[in-house]
Amino acid sequence: MAVSIHLPAILAPLADGARVVDLDGRTVGAAVQALTDRYPNLAPRLIDERGEQYPFVAIYLNDDDIRLVGGFDATVQDGDELSIVPAVAGG
Amino acid sequence: MTTTLSPTPNETVTRTTRAPAPHQLFCPRCQLTFEAAPQALCSTCLGPVQPVYANDGHPSRDELERRPRTLWRYAEWLPFAEPPVVARSVGFTPLVEAPRLAHELGVARVWIKNDSVSHPSLSFKDRVVATALNAAHAFGLTTVGCASTGNLANAVAAAAAAAGLPAWIFVPADLEPAKIVGTTVYGPHLVRVRGTYDDVNRLCSQIADRFEWGIVNVNLRAYYGEGSKTVGFEIVDQLGWRFPNAVIAPMAGGSLVTKLHKAFGEFARAGLADGEQPRIYGAQANGCAPIVRFIQSNARSLTPERPHTIARSLAIGSPADALTARAAILQSGGWAHAVTDEELVLGIRRLAETSGVFTETAGGVTVAAAYALAQQGRLRPSDEVVLCITGNGLKTPDAVASALETAPEIAPRLSAVEALVAAAA
Numbered sequence: 305m306a307v308s309i310h311l312p313a314i315l316a317p318l319a320d321g322a323r324v325v326d327l328d329g330r331t332v333g334a335a336v337q338a339l340t341d342r343y344p345n346l347a348p349r350l351i352d353e354r355g356e357q358y359p360f361v362a363i364y365l366n367d368d369d370i371r372l373v374g375g376f377d378a379t380v381q382d383g384d385e386l387s388i389v390p391a392v393a394g395g
Numbered sequence: 396m397t398t399t400l401s402p403t404p405n406e407t408v409t410r411t412t413r414a415p416a417p418h419q420l421f422c423p424r425c426q427l428t429f430e431a432a433p434q435a436l437c438s439t440c441l442g443p444v445q446p447v448y449a450n451d452g453h454p455s456r457d458e459l460e461r462r463p464r465t466l467w468r469y470a471e472w473l474p475f476a477e478p479p480v481v482a483r484s485v486g487f488t489p490l491v492e493a494p495r496l497a498h499e500l501g502v503a504r505v506w507i508k509n510d511s512v513s514h515p516s517l518s519f520k521d522r523v524v525a526t527a528l529n530a531a532h533a534f535g536l537t538t539v540g541c542a543s544t545g546n547l548a549n550a551v552a553a554a555a556a557a558a559g560l561p562a563w564i565f566v567p568a569d570l571e572p573a574k575i576v577g578t579t580v581y582g583p584h585l586v587r588v589r590g591t592y593d594d595v596n597r598l599c600s601q602i603a604d605r606f607e608w609g610i611v612n613v614n615l616r617a618y619y620g621e622g623s624k625t626v627g628f629e630i631v632d633q634l635g636w637r638f639p640n641a642v643i644a645p646m647a648g649g650s651l652v653t654k655l656h657k658a659f660g661e662f663a664r665a666g667l668a669d670g671e672q673p674r675i676y677g678a679q680a681n682g683c684a685p686i687v688r689f690i691q692s693n694a695r696s697l698t699p700e701r702p703h704t705i706a707r708s709l710a711i712g713s714p715a716d717a718l719t720a721r722a723a724i725l726q727s728g729g730w731a732h733a734v735t736d737e738e739l740v741l742g743i744r745r746l747a748e749t750s751g752v753f754t755e756t757a758g759g760v761t762v763a764a765a766y767a768l769a770q771q772g773r774l775r776p777s778d779e780v781v782l783c784i785t786g787n788g789l790k791t792p793d794a795v796a797s798a799l800e801t802a803p804e805i806a807p808r809l810s811a812v813e814a815l816v817a818a819a820a
Contacts, residue, residue, distance in 0.1 A: 310601075312600065312601075312604055313604040314436060314438060314441065315441075349440075349441055356696070358441075359696070359718075360436075360440065360441040360442045361441060362597070362713060362715075364597060367590065367594060369593065369699050369712075369713055371698065371699050371713075372699055372701065387597065387601075389597050389600040389601065390435075390436050390441055390600060391441075391713075391715045392435060392436070392443070392596070392600060392612075392613055392616060392715050
């Protein structure tokens with residue numbers, strides 16, 4: 305499945321300056337793996353040492369926090385957007 | 396007759412060109428120091444940074460008491476090396492003793508830290524906006540904004556208007572009408588976003604990247620958050636330089652309880668208050684209680700929730716300060732509790748009926764949690780307790796209106812009043 309991953313400005317330097325990366329993957333985890341295969345320096349800022357989501361980023365599959373829809377196992381569809389944003393949430 | 400208001404010919408508006416010189420920023424995980432900047436995150440680990448404070452001498456109690464009664468009284472603990480240039484009249488809200496509430500809770504004494512009357516926008520968010528807008532001024536950010544569940548929107552709109560700054564404010568589209576009015580009246584760009592607060596917050600992270608704006612709770616967050624400490628400073632100051640035994644506060648993102656714990660620690664280290672620091676209790680609504688469940692379950696990581704509660708000001712399903720909130724609460728010897736929507740409405744009513752303070756839904760959560768914690772035996776008969784009442788009831792009147800009796804309507808006859816009085820006896 306073709307998905308686009310949107311990166312925040314703070315992570316762009318680790319992706320050769322890219323803010324949007326088009327990739328393939330059947331699941332969120334596969335898409336993230338494809339992203340870190342292309343840009344290995346991103347890996348520690350997306351996946352922690354236990355293979356779980358890095359705690360200081362939030363990952364959205366379209367408008368859903370992936371933790372609410374299956375995490376890295378969530379399936380993706382053609383045209384889906386993954387948004388990675390720093391985990392800052394509070395008014 | 397003219398329908399516009401115009402200044403008289405001799406009126407001028409001056410703006411100071413001083414800058415409040417914000418402090419450098421520090422990442423405690425990476426042990427890295429960064430220059431002062433509108434950047435809330437460590438560029439290495441992406442975790443939150445915090446302002447650096449020098450370990451110089453601190454003012455005495457007498458010196459502090461001589462200072463003006465605003466939150467800037469505690470300047471040595473706020474992240475600026477120079478006096479503020481905007482939002483100078485914020486803080487030092489009343490600390491009101493509530494003996495009838497104390498009796499109902501079965502504790503020795505209760506005070507209400509009453510930010511429901513905070514100037515200018517009737518919630519504790521005026522504090523964090525005060526620090527954030529001074530940071531914005533220092534960084535030359537001429538447009539400010541926020542993501543908000545309502546109170547922050549009001550506070551940013553009010554402070555920006557007073558400072559003459561344009562503001563872009565983003566809220567969930569279905570926000571309570573009173574909070575929409577309480578923002579729009581100040582003339583900002585208010586945008587209603589279809590979705591939850593978490594959707595709004597995600598959007599504002601992207602907005603902060605895209606535009607050179609000071610989004611107070613995103614890229615200015617390091618300076619913004621420090622404003623919350625002043626609730627704790629004032630509690631100690633107003634109690635005569637001592638700690639209460641317990642403080643109960645609502646939790647949305649988790650920043651307030653985190654900063655309360657930080658504030659009490661800072662005043663203890665400065666020798667301004669002796670003895671045991673307060674136990675901190677955090678309160679949420681059952682329909683959105685990710686931090687409470689994180690604490691009560693002792694889980695390794697937080698499980699986000701989809702909010703479903705009338706306590707809209709606390710409806711943050713993915714709070715990023717949950718880790719620090721949990722640490723603050725557990726290190727202090729406190730706990731956390733979630734209440735139902737029915738209980739929070741009762742909490743609003745009991746606070747009003749025992750103490751003459753009308754709070755919004757977040758305050759109802761706090762009061763209802765106090766009753767529950769007392770029933771659980773977590774509040775002791777000897778305890779002196781402070782409830783942090785963070786917003787005004789007129790912002791969420793619909794939450795409690797349906798639970799109130801309809802006032803009788805009578806003809807203008809004395810006999811009708813006599814009948815009512817007799818029935819009430």
